[in-house]
């Protein structure tokens with residue numbers, strides 16, 4: 001059992017307010033809260049960025065990366081960006097170290113349905129907002145290195161630059177995820193339209209975000225290294241986007 005109160009306590013200790021957006025049933029007389037955090041830009045018309053972790057409960061490095069992002073000083077980034085952040089979309093899975101929800105549902109295959117509590121909570125939080133970038137943090141139990149998936153409506157991909165920067169944290173995974181995800185560059189695969197919109201990232205690409213990234217770290221790495229990889233991908237992407245804006 002993993003201690004979810006440690007996650008909520010770290011969120012409550014932030015200098016910014018956290019918002020309860022829903023809760024999921026855990027057991028009799030106990031539910032687990034899902035929180036969102038908004039970091040508002042100092043700019044007049046900022047670019048909106050969505051950061052999510054913990055869709056798969058047995059992939060804690062994504063939650064850790066989100067918490068570390070929230071705990072550091074992001075003043076420079078807030079000159080260009082506003083953030084909507086959901087640290088842990090699947091708290092039941094996080095506690096019980098399962099990929100799926102309490103009901104055995106893979107949230108990342110359920111965004112075309114409306115009867116999964118976690119999915120409904122995320123959809124409500126998204127509202128009508130359109131994002132410049134959405135990044136979702138994952139782990140791979142079989143991988144030995146990192147890789148990422150990228151989807152971009154204008155097909156001007158930045159994955160090559162992301163992978164080059166992330167190599168400072170660890171190696172690229174040598175395995176190819178297969179035909180479903182066409183290669184964009186070494187360690188970078190396309191969020192393909194053939195995936196439909198059941199997954200969070202393809203759902204966001206279709207309805208909410210012109211650019212999506214799924215960052216995948218190998219579980220064999222230490223937690224700190226996995227979290228560092230996610231943040232390296234995120235920071236590199238934000239750096240590239242803010243430069244292109246100017």
Ligand SMILES: [Zn+2]
Nearest residue numbers: 056059138139
């Ligand atoms: Zn995952």
